[in-house]
Amino acid sequence: MNGFGITAAKGFRAVGVHAGIKKEHLDLGIVVSDVPAAAAGVFTLNRVRAACVQLNESVVQNGILQAIVVNSGNANACTGAKGWEDAQTMQAVTADQLGIPAAHVAVASTGVIGVELPMEQVQTGIKAACREAAVEGFETFAKAITTTDTCLKQYQATVNIEGKQVTIGGAVKGSGMIHPNMATMLGFLTTDAAVGAADLQQLLRDVTNESFNMITVDGDTSTNDMVLVMANGQAGTSLLSPEHPDWPVFAQAFQDVAVYLAKSIARDGEGATKLVEARVHGAKSVEDARKIAKAIIGSNLVKTAVYGADANWGRILCAVGYAGVDIVQESVDIWLGNIPVAKKGMGIPFDEEAAKEYLLGDPVVIKVDLGLGEAAATAYGCDLTYDYVKINASYRS
C-alpha cells in the first residue's frame, strides 16, 4: 500500500492509537522517519507556552528530527513542572521504543489547558504506536491529532527533480477560526527531499507567512500552536538549496501543500459552513495587504454577514478601515466574487439577488483593491454560525 499525507514521502511511517486520554477516540499518534531527518519548526507567539513548545524549540535548534509523538485531548499547558516532566517522559519513552536519541524526538499536545496528562495511559499508547507505525498509518495518525475537527486534513504533492520523484506530504489539525485565537493548530509536514536544516527552516518561515499565518492574526495564537517539518533525503536527489536550479519547483510544491492544509483548517472552523478568502491587492506593501486581509477575515460582522448571505460590503470597508493601515477610503474597490459592490469607497448599484446567490456558495471570495500600490495578500477564514457558539460554550463538559 502506498502512503498518503504524512506518509506520502518515502521513508516515513505513522499511526494513531487510542491511549485513553479521550474516552473513545484515537488520541495519540506518531510519525517516524526511517533515518534521521533535517528538522524545522515554527511555534506560537503566545507568552504562555505549553511544555511541548518549549521542548521542541530546543529539538529543532539542533536541526535533526526522527520522530514526532502527538497527543490530543489534553494540551499539557499551564501544568507547571509536572507538565514539563511529562513532555520529557513522552520524548524519552518514544526514543527508547524506537532506539533513537531523545533529542531527535519532538512532542506535540492539543486539547484542554491546565489538566495533567494521564501518563500511564500515554506511555502505554506510545509503546503501542511505536510498534504499529507503518506506511498505511497516515489516516489513523491524521485522526489521532484532531480535537473538534470535523474532517481529516491531509495533502501531498510530488515534483520531479533530477529525474527523481520528490514528495511533500502532511497532516494538520485545527478548527475554531471564528477569531483566530480559538484553537490549537498543529501541522506536521514530511518530505523525502534532501534539504539542509537551515534552508528548510527559512523555507518553512516564508511559506508559513503565506499559509498558516494567513489563517491567524499575529499574536493571537494558542499556547500550543506549531508546525514541524522533517526532510529525510530518501528521494535520492542531491542536496536541494536555494542555489539548486529546481529549488523554486520544490519550494512551490511545499507552499502548495501548506496553503492547501491551511485552507482546510480555515474551512473547518468550528461551526463553519464555508471557506472565506479575502484577497487584497493594490497595497503599498505585502505587510499592509496581509493586515487588511486578516482584518476582513477576522471580522465577526463580515463572517456573520457571509453566513446570512447578506451583501453588507460596508462591514468589509469598515474592517479595511480599522486594520491599522494607512489607506485612502476614496480609492477602495470591493468585489464579492466577480460582482463589484463598491467603487472608490462608495456603494454602487448591484444585483442583490446575484450577490445573495454568490454568498450562498462555497468558497466566498472577497476581493479588495486598495488602489495604492502593487502588493497583494490572501487570508483564509470561515463564516460565523450558531454552531460556533454551541461548540465553544461547553468545551470542557
Added chain:
Amino acid sequence: MNGFGITAAKGFRAVGVHAGIKKEHLDLGIVVSDVPAAAAGVFTLNRVRAACVQLNESVVQNGILQAIVVNSGNANACTGAKGWEDAQTMQAVTADQLGIPAAHVAVASTGVIGVELPMEQVQTGIKAACREAAVEGFETFAKAITTTDTCLKQYQATVNIEGKQVTIGGAVKGSGMIHPNMATMLGFLTTDAAVGAADLQQLLRDVTNESFNMITVDGDTSTNDMVLVMANGQAGTSLLSPEHPDWPVFAQAFQDVAVYLAKSIARDGEGATKLVEARVHGAKSVEDARKIAKAIIGSNLVKTAVYGADANWGRILCAVGYAGVDIVQESVDIWLGNIPVAKKGMGIPFDEEAAKEYLLGDPVVIKVDLGLGEAAATAYGCDLTYDYVKINASYRS
C-alpha cells in the same frame, strides 16, 4: 417635570421623533443647550470615517456647541460627496430652525453603511424635533439614537460645588460587543458645569480611556463612533478647572457617568445575557493592564465559556498570553469572582459547582493578578451567544 439623562443638567432640552428613516421607530433626535456651551469630542480611529465624524471634528475644534442632531437607521458613511453634503444640510437646517450658527451644531448618524440618507424625511424630522425639544424629551431622545440596542442607556450624577448643584448626564447607544468593532457607539454627555473647552477635552480624553475605550479594542472602532460633551455653565458656579479645589469631585462624577454608560453598552452586547468585567492588576504599567483586560474581554473563547458557565480558566490565561504584553506565566493568578482557579500560571483545585453557579450570575468578574507591578485596569464586555449570530447574519434584511 425634571429632566433625566441627557436633560438632567440645567438648560438642556431634547427630543426624539420619527422622521421616516426607519419604518416605524423613533429615528431622529436633538439635544439643545439654552446657551452656547463649551464643547469636547472624541472620535473613531477608523481610517474610514463617516461624513458626520469629519464635520464634528472641525466643530469641536472651535470649542463651542449648542446643539447636536442625531439620526439612527442610516450611518451616512461611505456615501461620498453626497453624504458630506447631507451632513452639512442636517447641520444647516438644525441651526436655521434654532436660530444659531451652523458651526455650533454637531451631527451624528448610526445605522447601515453606504446608503444615502432620505433627506426630505430627515429635514422634516429636524424641523419637528427643533419645535418639540423639551426638558422631558430625554427618553424619546435616548430611544431615537438606538439601533439594535435592547434597552435605553441614560445616567446622571449630581455633585455639590460652591453650594450649587452641578449635574452631569448623558445618553448613549451601542450594542454588538462580541468583537469590539461591531457597532457604532454614540455617546452624548451634558453638564451644567462651567468648564473651558480645553479642560473639558482633556477630561473627556482621560475619562474615555477608563470607560468607553475599555469596551473597545484600540483601532477596532466603527466608521461613526463618537462621544460629544456640552458644558453650558448653567449651574452657576465659577469656572471649573484642574486648579479648582472641587475639580476632582467634578471629574470623578463625570467619570462615574461615563463608566456607567460604558458598562450599559457592554452589557447590552448583541445577544448578550450578562456583563463581563476583566479586572487586571499587578501589571508593570496601566497600558499593559489595559491590553490584557481587553484581550480577555475580546476573546470569543472566553465569552462563549462564560455563556456556557464553563470555568475554563485556560482560555483566560491563553488570552493573557497573546495580549502582546511581556508577562511571566509562572506569576499569573486568576479568579472567577472570588473563587481562585489558577495560581502561579497553573490550575488549582476548586469547587466546579460553585464556579458554575458563579458564572450563571450577572455580572461575571474575571480577576487576574500578573504579579509584576502595581498598575491595574478594568475592561467591560459581555458573553457570546446564539443570538449574536442571529442578529448579525441578516442585519440589512
